[in-house]
Amino acid sequence: MSNKIQITKKPRIGVLAVQGAFIEHERILESLGAEVFEIRQLRDLDRPIDGLVLPGGESTVQGKLLRDLGLFEPLRKKIVEGLPVLATCAGAILLAEHIAGENKAHFATLPAVIRRNAYGRQLGSFFTENEVDHIGKVPQTFIRAPFFESVGNDVEVLSRTESNNAGVDAAASDAAQIVAVRYKKQIALSFHPELNSDLRIHKYFLNMVGNL
Amino acid sequence: MSEQNRYELNKNLAQMLKGGVIMDVTTPEQAKIAEAAGAAAVMALERIPADIRAAGGVSRMSDPKMIKGIQDAVSIPVMAKCRIGHFAEAQILQAIEIDYIDESEVLSPADDIFHINKREFNVPFVCGAKDLGEALRRIEEGASMIRTKGEPGTGDIVQAVRHMRLMNQEIARISSLREDELFNRAKELQVSYELVRYVHDHKKLPVVNFAAGGVATPADAALMMQLGAEGVFVGSGIFKSGNPAKRAAAIVQAVTNYTDAKLIAKLSEDLGEAMVGINEQEIALLMAERGK
Numbered sequence: 221m222s223n224k225i226q227i228t229k230k231p232r233i234g235v236l237a238v239q240g241a242f243i244e245h246e247r248i249l250e251s252l253g254a255e256v257f258e259i260r261q262l263r264d265l266d267r268p269i270d271g272l273v274l275p276g277g278e279s280t281v282q283g284k285l286l287r288d289l290g291l292f293e294p295l296r297k298k299i300v301e302g303l304p305v306l307a308t309c310a311g312a313i314l315l316a317e318h319i320a321g322e323n324k325a326h327f328a329t330l331p332a333v334i335r336r337n338a339y340g341r342q343l344g345s346f347f348t349e350n351e352v353d354h355i356g357k358v359p360q361t362f363i364r365a366p367f368f369e370s371v372g373n374d375v376e377v378l379s380r381t382e383s384n385n386a387g388v389d390a391a392a393s394d395a396a397q398i399v400a401v402r403y404k405k406q407i408a409l410s411f412h413p414e415l416n417s418d419l420r421i422h423k424y425f426l427n428m429v430g431n432l
Numbered sequence: 433m434s435e436q437n438r439y440e441l442n443k444n445l446a447q448m449l450k451g452g453v454i455m456d457v458t459t460p461e462q463a464k465i466a467e468a469a470g471a472a473a474v475m476a477l478e479r480i481p482a483d484i485r486a487a488g489g490v491s492r493m494s495d496p497k498m499i500k501g502i503q504d505a506v507s508i509p510v511m512a513k514c515r516i517g518h519f520a521e522a523q524i525l526q527a528i529e530i531d532y533i534d535e536s537e538v539l540s541p542a543d544d545i546f547h548i549n550k551r552e553f554n555v556p557f558v559c560g561a562k563d564l565g566e567a568l569r570r571i572e573e574g575a576s577m578i579r580t581k582g583e584p585g586t587g588d589i590v591q592a593v594r595h596m597r598l599m600n601q602e603i604a605r606i607s608s609l610r611e612d613e614l615f616n617r618a619k620e621l622q623v624s625y626e627l628v629r630y631v632h633d634h635k636k637l638p639v640v641n642f643a644a645g646g647v648a649t650p651a652d653a654a655l656m657m658q659l660g661a662e663g664v665f666v667g668s669g670i671f672k673s674g675n676p677a678k679r680a681a682a683i684v685q686a687v688t689n690y691t692d693a694k695l696i697a698k699l700s701e702d703l704g705e706a707m708v709g710i711n712e713q714e715i716a717l718l719m720a721e722r723g724k
Binding site for chain 1: 692
């Protein structure tokens, strides 16, 4: 029997905290043993960082604050250089190369076309449970959610989901939509794993961070 | 979809608005200015509270056509107000697929006893509260978001501060009560034991709580955030000021970095004229006294 104490380095995860549901991510990551810090302004990026979370919220607000606060270029550079990212809802919109119907994108580091408010207004928001590759069946909460209209060849589709909401408009309801993808070290989700008690998606992300 | 799922989804939308600023707008043009300045949502209404106050008379839900014009102009959530107790106005707002209904004391109350049974609706409701009892009673009725009442249309922050501090004190007091004392507290607050129990266990409301009523400057917004607000409504403060776009953007940044006084000092420079304020003692009508 070995009596040596195993010391593992805690992954250091920066959570973008300019607007939205960032506290929910922080609580889950902390419960899984990560060292979590908030990114609200440029000096927060002085700290060493092993992984980044882009939370849900309003992508227009987050995109503007990223630029106003001087965070945009430094964060984009880190993502391009391979910093692992978990992006949910608005975060996925920040990552996508193209936003359908708009001529402006944000980080544009994920080769995909995403459609904002793809299921309509709040009445189109819905909850379901569905398979995500590598993880299994997980709860999926969609809040004025986007989905991916198309993805690049190198992008792995992790989950497709059909809206279970009768209130959703016809264009969105005729087929299962791409709602979770992975490209290199970027995971982008239309839904909000941080709103449910299921921790497996955050675990999957931390595993990816660990395998640097 | 079950009623419970729908209520969870509606609380979830409020979670997404956290750390954000919700701005009153009266035209599609103002809505676009607000969105470009970083509003997390807009409140569509015909007249902002300061003008409602000035005009006097009965104030009602806005023209649905005007609200639809604002829905078409922006991609962020659009909220609108109905009168307290006026469930027919709320039904109309749901029919035009509004993202959030504010059952608001800013409009003239339609019912002086009963609030809307918000559980019957699929769209979410935000309601004003000036203490914990009001907040929990609105949540019991189905509200999925709470805001302080403050005193709308005054540019005077004193009531919002009072309401937020009072709510926090009452939450702290409940969380320090013995378990067998919670039943009596529920009776005093006229709410269910389950809600009081939730506050006791979690030391917070079961829904998101924003500041509203009287926010006019980046410093006002920072004050409310430091007092525990999870986001801010700005009504008359923006479009009654000298430079709405600049002031709106400054308040948005102040809410994100609400403890960074250096940054807020910079944000507060050259904002032009703030809205003309009215002090509490100078007004005849206290909107916060509507709906208990």
